Amino acid sequence: MMGLTQFALHSTAAAWAMIPLTPPTASSIAESVDHLYYFLTGITVFFSVLIFSIIFYFMVKYRRRPGREFTPETHTSMFLELSWTIIPSLICVVIFVWSSALYVRNTRPPAKAREMFVIGKQWMWQIQHPEGPREIDALHVPVGEPVKLTMTSQDVIHGFYIPAFRVKKDVLPGRYTSVWFQADKTGTYHLFCSQYCGTNHSEMIGWVYVMSRNDYEAWLAAGEQSESLAQQGASLFKKLGCDSCHTGTASTTGPSLAGIYSKPERMADGSTRVVDDSFLRQAILTPSTIHVAGYPQIMPTFTGQVNEDQVMQLIAYVKSLGAQERTKGQ
Amino acid sequence: MSTTATIDQAPGASSEPQVNYLNARYGIKSWLLTLDHKRIGLLYLGTITVMFLVGGIAATMMRLNLIEPQGALVEPETYNKLFSTHGIVMVFFFLVPSIPATLGNFLIPLMIGARDVAFPKLNLLSWYVFVTGCCLMLYVVATGGVDTGWTFYTPYSSLSSHTDVFLAAMAVFIGGFSSILTGMNFVVTIHKMRAPGLTWFRLPLFIWAMYATSLIFVLATPVIAVTMFLLMLERLLHVGIFDPALGGDPLLFQHMFWFYSHPAVYIMILPSMGVISELITAFSRKRIFGYSFIAFSSLAIAVISFLVWGHHMFVAGESVYAGLVFSVLSFLVAIPSAVKVFNWTATLYKGSISYEAPMLYALGFIGLFTIGGLTGLFLAALATDVHLNGTYFVVAHFHYIMVGGAVMALMGGLHFWWPKITGRLYPDLWARFAALVIFIGFNLTFFPQFVLGYLGMPRRYAMYPAEFQALNVLSSAGASVLAVGYIIPLIYLGWSLRHGQIAGPNPWGAKGLEWTTQSPPLTENFLKTPIVTEDAYDYETAPEPEVVRA
Numbered sequence: 001m002m003g004l005t006q007f008a009l010h011s012t013a014a015a016w017a018m019i020p021l022t023p024p025t026a027s028s029i030a031e032s033v034d035h036l037y038y039f040l041t042g043i044t045v046f047f048s049v050l051i052f053s054i055i056f057y058f059m060v061k062y063r064r065r066p067g068r069e070f071t072p073e074t075h076t077s078m079f080l081e082l083s084w085t086i087i088p089s090l091i092c093v094v095i096f097v098w099s100s101a102l103y104v105r106n107t108r109p110p111a112k113a114r115e116m117f118v119i120g121k122q123w124m125w126q127i128q129h130p131e132g133p134r135e136i137d138a139l140h141v142p143v144g145e146p147v148k149l150t151m152t153s154q155d156v157i158h159g160f161y162i163p164a165f166r167v168k169k170d171v172l173p174g175r176y177t178s179v180w181f182q183a184d185k186t187g188t189y190h191l192f193c194s195q196y197c198g199t200n201h202s203e204m205i206g207w208v209y210v211m212s213r214n215d216y217e218a219w220l221a222a223g224e225q226s227e228s229l230a231q232q233g234a235s236l237f238k239k240l241g242c243d244s245c246h247t248g249t250a251s252t253t254g255p256s257l258a259g260i261y262s263k264p265e266r267m268a269d270g271s272t273r274v275v276d277d278s279f280l281r282q283a284i285l286t287p288s289t290i291h292v293a294g295y296p297q298i299m300p301t302f303t304g305q306v307n308e309d310q311v312m313q314l315i316a317y318v319k320s321l322g323a324q325e326r327t328k329g330q
Numbered sequence: 331m332s333t334t335a336t337i338d339q340a341p342g343a344s345s346e347p348q349v350n351y352l353n354a355r356y357g358i359k360s361w362l363l364t365l366d367h368k369r370i371g372l373l374y375l376g377t378i379t380v381m382f383l384v385g386g387i388a389a390t391m392m393r394l395n396l397i398e399p400q401g402a403l404v405e406p407e408t409y410n411k412l413f414s415t416h417g418i419v420m421v422f423f424f425l426v427p428s429i430p431a432t433l434g435n436f437l438i439p440l441m442i443g444a445r446d447v448a449f450p451k452l453n454l455l456s457w458y459v460f461v462t463g464c465c466l467m468l469y470v471v472a473t474g475g476v477d478t479g480w481t482f483y484t485p486y487s488s489l490s491s492h493t494d495v496f497l498a499a500m501a502v503f504i505g506g507f508s509s510i511l512t513g514m515n516f517v518v519t520i521h522k523m524r525a526p527g528l529t530w531f532r533l534p535l536f537i538w539a540m541y542a543t544s545l546i547f548v549l550a551t552p553v554i555a556v557t558m559f560l561l562m563l564e565r566l567l568h569v570g571i572f573d574p575a576l577g578g579d580p581l582l583f584q585h586m587f588w589f590y591s592h593p594a595v596y597i598m599i600l601p602s603m604g605v606i607s608e609l610i611t612a613f614s615r616k617r618i619f620g621y622s623f624i625a626f627s628s629l630a631i632a633v634i635s636f637l638v639w640g641h642h643m644f645v646a647g648e649s650v651y652a653g654l655v656f657s658v659l660s661f662l663v664a665i666p667s668a669v670k671v672f673n674w675t676a677t678l679y680k681g682s683i684s685y686e687a688p689m690l691y692a693l694g695f696i697g698l699f700t701i702g703g704l705t706g707l708f709l710a711a712l713a714t715d716v717h718l719n720g721t722y723f724v725v726a727h728f729h730y731i732m733v734g735g736a737v738m739a740l741m742g743g744l745h746f747w748w749p750k751i752t753g754r755l756y757p758d759l760w761a762r763f764a765a766l767v768i769f770i771g772f773n774l775t776f777f778p779q780f781v782l783g784y785l786g787m788p789r790r791y792a793m794y795p796a797e798f799q800a801l802n803v804l805s806s807a808g809a810s811v812l813a814v815g816y817i818i819p820l821i822y823l824g825w826s827l828r829h830g831q832i833a834g835p836n837p838w839g840a841k842g843l844e845w846t847t848q849s850p851p852l853t854e855n856f857l858k859t860p861i862v863t864e865d866a867y868d869y870e871t872a873p874e875p876e877v878v879r880a
Contacts, residue, residue, distance in 0.1 A: 018799075018800040019781075019800045019801055019804075020785060020797055021781060021785075022784070022785070023784065023785045023786050032713075033713055033714060033716070033717055036711065036713050036714055037708065037714050037717075037784070040707055040708050040711065040714060043704065043707065044701070044704040044705060044707070047700065047704055048697075048700055048701055048704065051671060051672075051675055051696070051697075051700050052697060052700075054675050055675055055678065055693060055696065055697070058675070058678035058679060058681070058683065059678070059683060059685075059693070062614070062678060062679070062680060062681045062682065062683050063683050063684070063685075064615075064682045064683055064684040076619065076620055076621070077619075077620075077676075080620075080672070080676065081620050081623050081669070081673075084668065084669060084672040085665060085668075085669055088664070088665055088668045089665055092661040092662075092664060092665070092707070093661075095661065095707060095710075095711050096657060096658055096661050096710075096711070098711075098713075099657070099711035099712050099713040099714060100654055100657060100712055100713075102712075102713035103650070103653070103654075103712035103713040103716065104650060104654075106713060106716070107650060107716075122490070155485070155489075155490060156483075156485050156486040156489070156490050157483060157485070157486065157580060157646075159645070159720055159788075161720070161786070161788065163717070163785065163786025164786075166716065166717040167716065167717075168645050168716050168717065168719060168720065169645050169647075170645055170646045170647055172574075172580060172581070172647055173485060173574050173575075173580065174574020174575065174579075174580075175574065175647070177647050190786065190795065192786065192788050193788070194645075194719070194720035194721070194788045195483070195720060196410075196479050196481075196483070196486070196789075196790040197486060197490075198410075198477070198486060198490055198491065199406055199407050199410060199477070200406055201406075201410070201790060201791065201792075202406060202788075202790070202791035202792045202793045202794065203406070203793065205795075286577075303575075
């Protein structure tokens with residue numbers, strides 16, 4: 001009997017040890033999110049305990065007993081009604097302000113972030129590093145450096161989720177969404193698909209490898225891909241004949257692409273749009289929806305001729321033109 | 331209420347009333363062609379019980395599968411169909427109609443002193459429409475199932491899934507019309523058929539809750555109908571509304587879906603809140619605390635519920651500003667819910683509280699709903715939602731509301747009005763035991779899922795990393811306790827139909843017009859139209875309970 005009790009105790013303790021209660025924290029924002037999470041947990045525990053204790057106290061104190069005189073009374077109190085409307089409202093205001101400020105801060109990427117591309121497809125994650133390496137269901141990033149991911153899906157909606165970084169963003173077909181993070185602890189962390197995407201949704205998982213800067217550079221150098229994304233884009237640019245219009249001189253049918261990335265561009269309707277990844281993607285795939293001021297709207301669509309990988313190569317190429325232009329200007 | 335309603339039988343009588351709605355006519359035809367709201371309520375009860383069993387079996391298989399990280403029972407493909415079946419069946423064919431169509435149908439005319447609902451034929455039609463939807467859904471399940479999840483997100487549902495999404499969407503589409511018909515019927519009934527003297531502020535709070543629910547039925551359900559119709563159109567003709575390759579927008583579907591499905595959450599919880607107001611007062615023998623605050627909070631919830639759908643889409647590609655607006659509105663909807671919880675708690679103050687089974691369910695409801703509601707704050711808050719969205723935290727949160735809230739209230743309501751519905755009492759000891767088992771099983775099942783979600787385990791995973799196993803095993807163990815908890819009432823309630831003690835018209839000594847007529851009531855409900863001269867829950871004048879716990 002003693003042995004059995006001991007065994008039960010031991011196995012309970014062992015089982016308890018097997019239960020993790022907190023996820024790893026490995027990004028610059030993880031702790032700030034956790035602080036809010038713990039605050040909310042505190043609020044939840046406080047009010048649950050408060051209400052449970054009051055109910056339990058009333059249950060015992062006012063239980064029906066033979067002979068207990070009972071005079072039902074107090075069925076309204078403006079003071080109480082106002083208190084339990086206003087106090088929770090104030091608490092909600094605090095939570096809202098806190099969480100919103102944090103959210104706005106957490107979602108805005110810093111200006112100088114290392115950029116990578118992500119393509120989700122049933123059922124794998126494809127990561128494209130601008131330096132050339134491409135990986136499947138794995139993401140290598142350097143520690144302590146902001147990384148911005150531009151993401152799209154080749155088929156259905158996926159969700160890019162790294163619990164240890166507390167970041168998540170849905171990955172949609174037909175448009176770019178982005179997410180950024182700064183890993184602050186080396187190690188290996190889960191990458192999950194968080195939006196149900198079909199049969200092998202639960203196998204659309206991978207690992208994020210956070211490496212020291214040196215290890216990361218070494219890893220990049222060891223990659224098989226010899227050409228950078230921009231170089232691949234440059235040859236594609238020629239192959240598709242883009243350069244016949246976008247020659248780089250102002251007098252032709254297409255605007256020069258040098259230096260346009262991240263700059264505002266005037267549209268024919270008088271508005272301005274900043275040339276970013278989404279803009280370029282739209283310009284390549286559905287040019288009829290973009291009319292740049294001063295140019296005829298004659299660009300053919302490249303939908304069906306280029307896939308999402310190639311669109312990203314072209315964007316990387318256009319971006320690299322911007323870099324050259326800026327260097328020249330300086 | 332001191333009304334002139336005839337009590338057809340002396341309190342405590344030991345024989346069943348000679349004629350009642352159950353024995354007035356016999357035969358299958360007398361049920362299938364009945365226009366009696368009480369019989370229609372029972373038809374619904376039978377139907378949703380079947381659907382609950384189907385959804386429950388799917389849930390049981392899911393939990394069994396999740397005992398092992400690699401899946402203990404089925405292939406991922408089957409698992410996906412299981413959770414889709416569970417979700418679609420439980421939401422559209424069990425929870426949405428659960429309290430309104432069963433207890434609502436049975437009680438609204440009785441509570442307002444009417445002979446029937448305003449449109450009895452429409453009422454029967456709505457049951458037939460509902461059954462058509464159910465049969466179609468069961469056909470889909472029997473012929474291979476559907477694997478889109480209950481949310482039917484495009485473009486997976488419209489372009490990618492190889493299952494019969496068309497028929498499943500059609501089932502939801504058809505089922506929706508039954509909600510619309512029931513909602514219209516209730517709104518008109520509550521407006522036009524109240525007994526003399528039964529002013530709006532003398533109505534039982536269950537009626538206020540049903541009124542708010544009916545408004546959502548009428549205003550929100552057409553949107554899900556349109557959404558499902560567009561989805562069917564996509565499946566059939568591929569018109570491209572949700573297909574980015576054809577210039578469509580998959581997010582449009584999510585906006586439309588949640589524009590219905592968030593208010594639908596309140597379709598499921600508002601009636602429960604109405605039930606709880608009745609139970610708390612009856613078993614503490616007191617007026618409700620803050621009647622008008624509870625009544626208006628129901629309407630406030632109904633209105634605000636239409637403005638918060640975007641909180642399902644914080645990480646879906648919604649702009650930061652849209653996120654901020656939907657976040658603040660979502661916090662706003664928390665306030666009237668909190669007001670209700672505080673008022674119920676205050677109702678207990680200086681009451682004369684007894685703990686029959688319905689009261690145990692009611693207290694269980696308050697506890698679980700409180701946790702469900704408070705954990706909603708984590709998801710309304712943008713910064714934490716980013717991490718928790720799409721994880722088991724969400725699963726735990728809405729099960730605390732939907733099961734801990736809505737199903738607990740349905741069980742409580744069923745146990746409370748069972749003597750009225752059937753004229754029989756059930757064994758109270760068994761009933762209290764089952765309530766306890768359900769409470770424990772429920773918490774064991776769903777509490778570990780909050781932790782799983784915070785750890786980052788995504789929902790809808792047929793397989794999962796090994797470090798999540800211990801919590802999943804706990805959850806599955808809880809699910810088996812919960813399943814037992816649901817089977818026990820099925821047995822003793824069934825047993826009580828023949829062998830239960832005769833109940834008498836008002837076994838609990840409760841207030842409300844439904845308790846002034848015989849049990850089971852006459853087909854006509856009341857011999858004479860009752861005249862109401864006092865407020866709801868005037869327990870000073872209530873008769874003594876006949877059921878005294880051993």
